[in-house]
Amino acid sequence: MKTKVNFLIAFILLLSNGVNAQTIYEEFDSYKLGENRQIKIQLPRNYEDNEDKLYPLFVVFDGDYLFEAVAGNVDYYSYWEDMPEAIIVGVNQVETRDADNLYSGQNSLPIETGAKFFEFIGMELIPYMISTYRIANFKVAVGHGETASFINYYLLKDQPIFRAYISISPFFAPDLLTYIPERLSKIQSKTFYYLAAGDNDINAVKEDAEALNTSLSGIENKNLLYNFNSFEGATHYTNPAYALPRALESIFFVFQPISRTEYKEEILTLKTSPVDYLQEKYEMIDQLFGLEKQILINDFKAISAAIEKNETFEYYEALGKLARKHYPDTILGSYYLARFYEETGEPKKAMRTYRSAYILEEIAGLTKDLMLEKADEIKADFGF
Numbered sequence: 236m237k238t239k240v241n242f243l244i245a246f247i248l249l250l251s252n253g254v255n256a257q258t259i260y261e262e263f264d265s266y267k268l269g270e271n272r273q274i275k276i277q278l279p280r281n282y283e284d285n286e287d288k289l290y291p292l293f294v295v296f297d298g299d300y301l302f303e304a305v306a307g308n309v310d311y312y313s314y315w316e317d318m319p320e321a322i323i324v325g326v327n328q329v330e331t332r333d334a335d336n337l338y339s340g341q342n343s344l345p346i347e348t349g350a351k352f353f354e355f356i357g358m359e360l361i362p363y364m365i366s367t368y369r370i371a372n373f374k375v376a377v378g379h380g381e382t383a384s385f386i387n388y389y390l391l392k393d394q395p396i397f398r399a400y401i402s403i404s405p406f407f408a409p410d411l412l413t414y415i416p417e418r419l420s421k422i423q424s425k426t427f428y429y430l431a432a433g434d435n436d437i438n439a440v441k442e443d444a445e446a447l448n449t450s451l452s453g454i455e456n457k458n459l460l461y462n463f464n465s466f467e468g469a470t471h472y473t474n475p476a477y478a479l480p481r482a483l484e485s486i487f488f489v490f491q492p493i494s495r496t497e498y499k500e501e502i503l504t505l506k507t508s509p510v511d512y513l514q515e516k517y518e519m520i521d522q523l524f525g526l527e528k529q530i531l532i533n534d535f536k537a538i539s540a541a542i543e544k545n546e547t548f549e550y551y552e553a554l555g556k557l558a559r560k561h562y563p564d565t566i567l568g569s570y571y572l573a574r575f576y577e578e579t580g581e582p583k584k585a586m587r588t589y590r591s592a593y594i595l596e597e598i599a600g601l602t603k604d605l606m607l608e609k610a611d612e613i614k615a616d617f618g619f
Contacts, residue, residue, distance in 0.1 A: 257278040276324050294361065299328060304479055319526050321375075331352075380403075402431070427485070428459065432445070502538065511553075517530055535561075549575070555568045555573075573606075573609065
């Protein structure tokens with residue numbers, strides 16, 4: 236019980252944290268729907284200060300109650316740099332939920348008011364967000380219950396507008412249990428699909444989620460990045476609190492700093508260059524999210540630790556050059572290059588490189604005194 240209470244307190248704090256970001260409330264006059272629809276928009280904390288920066292877009296269905304949960308989690312995770320800052324738009328559906336999710340009993344596809352709502356999102360709301368705000372190519376759809384089923388209709392298009400789908404406790408339209416696996420088995424672009432249910436969820440939801448999980452788990456497609464959770468103690472209505480943090484972690488795993496698990500299981504066991512691994516990690520961030528992210532000091536230190544552990548000192552040269560590119564005014568690159576010279580039989584170059592770093596800025600525990608001490612040790616050892 237204590238664990239559940241602590242979890243709910245933490246979740247409330249996440250939601251309250253979102254007030255530091257900018258939230259905008261608008262009445263959207265939709266020609267597709269023939270009516271006004273209330274939307275909510277959250278901009279990142281420093282949106283106005285970064286005029287050239289692009290941001291991933293989250294489109295939150297059931298925005299009347301789900302928007303704040305998504306916005307709070309996104310703001311929290313981006314604050315700690317575990318995901319990029321993002322723009323969130325939520326669509327209120329409190330009075331139109333059944334009409335918005337209407338589908339055909341013959342093929343489970345949207346009809347009438349459901350088809351209009353589908354077009355409203357793709358042909359009005361998202362183009363409006365792109366024209367009004369600085370939106371990157373990476374877009375995420377989030378739904379719960381009926382809308383967790385509805386978001387999959389965008390996946391079925393030849394060129395889906397979303398790259399990631401967060402489907403929480405879905406009430407699936409029957410044929411989607413066939414359509415979704417068929418589509419994801421052939422998808423040609425990197426696609427993130429997150430599915431969640433609770434063990435106290437509605438029986439039909441649990442059964443369909445388990446059935447879809449079985450189908451998706453068997454797909455062998457390198458473009459599909461799939462994760463599923465069944466949360467102990469979660470009901471249909473509490474499941475978003477459990478699922479949203481896990482969903483963000485699974486979608487933005489590559490954006491996060493190198494963890495202990497990644498270090499031990501991936502980097503230490505590499506048969507190739509750990510520096511190449513680091514560069515590929517950040518190239519993937521650029522390709523997936525359209526963001527040029529500076530390599531974190533934490534990640535440089537992880538690669539350096541692996542080089543020391545495995546005694547593959549030849550990789551220090553490439554790491555030093557990369558560090559000089561990202562942190563040109565600091566000691567970091569000089570330290571790695573000096574280690575390269577020191578361990579590959581060029582002590583004079585190592586000594587000079589350590590000394591030359593004296594004019595640079597200290598960083599990551601690397602001090603000017605340390606660099607001079609290292610130079611003096613080489614001088615004493617070799618009598619230069």
